Amino acid sequence: xxxxxxxxxxxxxxxxxxxxxxxxxxxxxxxxxxxxxxxxxxxxxxxxxxxxxxxxxxxxxxxxxxxxxxxxxxxxxxxxxxxxxxxxxxxxxxxxxxxxxxxxxxxxxxxxxxxxxxxxxxxxxxxxxxxxxxxxxxxxxxxxxxxxxxxxxxxxxxxxxxxxxxxxxxxxxxxxxxxxxxxxxxxxxxxxxxxxxxxxxxxxxxxxxxxxxxxxxxxxxxxxxxxxxxxxxxxxxxxxxxxxxxxxxxxxxxxxxxxxxxxxxxxxxxxxxxxxxxxxxxxxxxxxxxxxxxxxxxxxxxxxxxxxxxxxxxxxxxxxxxxxxxxxxxxxxxxxxxxxxxxxxxxxxxxxxxxxxxxxxxxxxxxxxxxxxxxxxxxxxxxxxxxxxxxxxxxxxxxxx
Amino acid sequence: xxxxxxxxxxxxxxxxxxxxxxxxxxxxxxxxxxxxxxxxxxxxxxxxxxxxxxxxxxxxxxxxxxxxxxxxxxxxxxxxxxxxxxxxxxxxxxxxxxxxxxxxxxxxxxxxxxxxxxxxxxxxxxxxxxxxxxxxxxxxxxxxxxxxxxxxxxxxxxxxxxxxxxxxxxxxxxxxxxxxxxxxxxxxxxxxxxxxxxxxxxxxxxxxxxxxxxxxxxxxxxxxxxxxxxxxxxxxxxxxxxxxxxxxxxxxxxxxxxxxxxxxxxxxxxxxxxxxxxxxxxxxxxxxxxxxxxxxxxxxxxxxxxxxxxxxxxxxxxxxxxxxxxxxxxxxxxxxxxxxxxxxxxxxxxxxxxxxxxxx
Numbered sequence: 001x002x003x004x005x006x007x008x009x010x011x012x013x014x015x016x017x018x019x020x021x022x023x024x025x026x027x028x029x030x031x032x033x034x035x036x037x038x039x040x041x042x043x044x045x046x047x048x049x050x051x052x053x054x055x056x057x058x059x060x061x062x063x064x065x066x067x068x069x070x071x072x073x074x075x076x077x078x079x080x081x082x083x084x085x086x087x088x089x090x091x092x093x094x095x096x097x098x099x100x101x102x103x104x105x106x107x108x109x110x111x112x113x114x115x116x117x118x119x120x121x122x123x124x125x126x127x128x129x130x131x132x133x134x135x136x137x138x139x140x141x142x143x144x145x146x147x148x149x150x151x152x153x154x155x156x157x158x159x160x161x162x163x164x165x166x167x168x169x170x171x172x173x174x175x176x177x178x179x180x181x182x183x184x185x186x187x188x189x190x191x192x193x194x195x196x197x198x199x200x201x202x203x204x205x206x207x208x209x210x211x212x213x214x215x216x217x218x219x220x221x222x223x224x225x226x227x228x229x230x231x232x233x234x235x236x237x238x239x240x241x242x243x244x245x246x247x248x249x250x251x252x253x254x255x256x257x258x259x260x261x262x263x264x265x266x267x268x269x270x271x272x273x274x275x276x277x278x279x280x281x282x283x284x285x286x287x288x289x290x291x292x293x294x295x296x297x298x299x300x301x302x303x304x305x306x307x308x309x310x311x312x313x314x315x316x317x318x319x320x321x322x323x324x325x326x327x328x329x330x331x332x333x334x335x336x337x338x339x340x341x342x343x344x345x346x347x348x349x350x351x352x353x354x355x356x357x358x359x360x361x362x363x364x365x366x367x368x369x370x371x372x373x374x375x376x377x378x379x380x381x382x383x384x385x386x387x388x389x390x391x392x393x394x395x396x397x398x399x400x401x
Numbered sequence: 402x403x404x405x406x407x408x409x410x411x412x413x414x415x416x417x418x419x420x421x422x423x424x425x426x427x428x429x430x431x432x433x434x435x436x437x438x439x440x441x442x443x444x445x446x447x448x449x450x451x452x453x454x455x456x457x458x459x460x461x462x463x464x465x466x467x468x469x470x471x472x473x474x475x476x477x478x479x480x481x482x483x484x485x486x487x488x489x490x491x492x493x494x495x496x497x498x499x500x501x502x503x504x505x506x507x508x509x510x511x512x513x514x515x516x517x518x519x520x521x522x523x524x525x526x527x528x529x530x531x532x533x534x535x536x537x538x539x540x541x542x543x544x545x546x547x548x549x550x551x552x553x554x555x556x557x558x559x560x561x562x563x564x565x566x567x568x569x570x571x572x573x574x575x576x577x578x579x580x581x582x583x584x585x586x587x588x589x590x591x592x593x594x595x596x597x598x599x600x601x602x603x604x605x606x607x608x609x610x611x612x613x614x615x616x617x618x619x620x621x622x623x624x625x626x627x628x629x630x631x632x633x634x635x636x637x638x639x640x641x642x643x644x645x646x647x648x649x650x651x652x653x654x655x656x657x658x659x660x661x662x663x664x665x666x667x668x669x670x671x672x673x674x675x676x677x678x679x680x681x682x683x684x685x686x687x688x689x690x691x692x693x694x695x696x697x698x699x700x701x702x703x704x705x706x707x708x709x710x711x712x713x714x715x716x717x718x719x720x721x722x723x724x725x726x727x728x729x730x731x732x733x734x735x736x737x738x739x740x741x742x743x744x745x746x747x748x749x750x751x752x753x754x755x756x757x758x759x760x761x
Binding site for chain 2: 140141142143144145147149150151153225226228229230231232233234235238239243244246248249252
């Protein structure tokens with residue numbers, strides 16, 4: 001698990017299905033709680049061992065809550081109310097995780113574990129969780145929340161997670177291949193093709209790594225410089241840990257050991273017309289290669305297929321672009337004729353492929369000033385992404401299924 | 402580390418008097434205070450000379466006193482661009498720097514602001530010291546500072562031997578100083594912009610004084626961003642400072658600033674913070690502050706805001722002076738400071754007596 005992500009909150013789930021993020025304090029580390037589980041999964045411990053582990057974990061959690069807020073007193077305990085509370089909380093977990101947690105808990109409650117002390121422990125922790133979540137909004141108004149220096153607010157990430165995972169799992173049914181090539185910790189630079197008029201592709205790459213990667217890391221996408229001018233959109237992206245596309249930002253993020261994603265095609269890529277789909281645009285001046293060379297990070301090519309079909313851009317309107325101040329305004333069969341309804345993307349079937357990392361550590365860190373090398377590497381990465389896109393297109397039978 | 406004569410300009414003002422009093426009580430330096438008005442409170446050990454920085458004989462004074470270091474704090478911060486202020490700020494600084502070069506002063510320390518970079522949509526999240534000046538032209542104090550900084554850039558080439566240290570401070574907050582950010586957070590109606598929540602960098606007023614004293618005492622040529630190490634979103638700043646969540650549609654604020662900036666509305670209220678600075682980020686990179694200046698702020702931004710909020714809440718209940726007099730933290734700071742000053746005097750064996758001055 002990435003050090004900087006876990007500093008704020010542990011992303012893993014406990015066996016009880018509860019997320020320990022609810023208890024996380026900024027200065028404590030919860031991750032070691034979940035290391036035993038990862039090992040346990042490997043050698044497949046018996047039920048008895050697992051139960052014991054669970055009880056230990058629970059005891060530790062309870063202790064932590066008591067340490068953090070000694071004054072906290074949960075309402076009186078009863079089995080019925082515990083069950084209700086679990087049902088209520090389980091809805092907040094995304095998809096399968098919720099179902100899994102509910103099942104696990106049902107087994108636990110039904111005679112499997114009649115230990116009253118353990119249940120009381122659950123009661124305590126869950127009540128605390130519920131209360132903590134209830135006053136998130138209140139705390140935000142009072143300024144009592146934490147962000148990292150880039151503005152990332154984990155509580156906001158958790159709040160939009162169900163929506164992102166709906167898009168990822170149900171709407172675009174994204175198939176992600178090769179996530180294991182993304183390191184569990186430490187810096188790496190994801191380079192992807194850009195498409196689809198609105199930056200949904202970056203959103204889905206982030207969601208893929210956040211849900212399906214073993215370490216559930218948060219990808220820091222670098223966005224285009226017209227986005228900060230837009231109200232709401234800009235502040236949401238910042239709260240999701242994304243940041244503006246400048247070389248300084250990328251270098252700093254990589255130096256801090258983050259996972260960074262860039263779309264070197266920029267506006268030329270995202271705003272391309274339907275007839276040009278899957279033809280990668282020019283890759284800028286190689287700023288992303290310089291970032292990677294300076295910080296000695298490896299470049300991981302990523303291809304996104306399916307995003308080009310979310311909006312069918314037939315033409316670009318120069319007049320509307322001038323009026324709105326946006327770099328491009330597409331004309332699609334639905335936009336701008338249907339207004340905001342035209343912004344709803346089509347439910348195409350998406351594929352995200354993660355390619356083999358390109359290691360750059362054989363070049364020195366001053367190689368970033370070697371213009372020839374930077375240009376060569378830029379072309380190399382561009383070809384790698386284009387090849388992956390073509391490979392996936394050759395296999396794809398239908399746009400929607 | 403230096404010893405010799407230090408000139409602090411603007412001792413009649415808030416920053417000048419605080420820096421001069423710390424230098425006079427805590428170091429062996431001979432501190433000369435320079436201003437048109439005498440300091441409001443008596444500063445023990447301060448050698449006050451009534452003179453404006455624009456005085457034509459300034460270089461003669463600097464040479465005659467054999468001045469080693471000048472700490473320039475004689476600025477008039479106005480919200481609206483003002484010619485009087487421009488005259489003192491920009492022309493005064495230019496004249497002072499010229500006089501320093503002529504009188505072979507070894508070092509000059511200037512107080513500036515990270516606002517000179519300007520809050521722009523294309524800003525990196527952390528601006529290094531070599532970022533271009535794109536500061537707002539709508540605010541007098543920012544416009545003047547950009548002029549001064551541009552002048553200094555040229556001056557550095559003309560007088561390469563003079564050590565020029567410029568400290569660019571983030572938004573200054575605290576219970577006593579009169580700064581744009583403080584007024585923004587104290588005024589109940591000052592809004593944020595709907596849908597914008599930029600990262601803000603703050604610094605406590607005492608850390609501003611500490612950084613200036615540090616820069617006078619130790620040699621660190623160059624430019625430095627100085628701020629607390631925890632930048633935070635504007636909404637968090639507002640929440641911690643007890644401000645109600647009022648947000649306006651952004652063209653409204655730009656429009657009203659244009660309107661209120663006109664001559665006809667002189668004397669009316671003018672927003673203390675430019676609309677751009679509550680819309681886009683303007684946060685300095687603090688690497689050089691930590692590494693080359695070797696300075697670390699004592700307060701986090703969060704502590705500074707909590708202190709300001711406490712102060713604001715109490716202000717409704719009792720007069721200002723009572724709050725300051727009752728603040729235990731403030732007295733603790735003063736005790737510590739006086740303790741340090743006493744130790745220093747005993748150690749250096751120059752002065753053994755105890756002062757009456759409160760050190761702040």
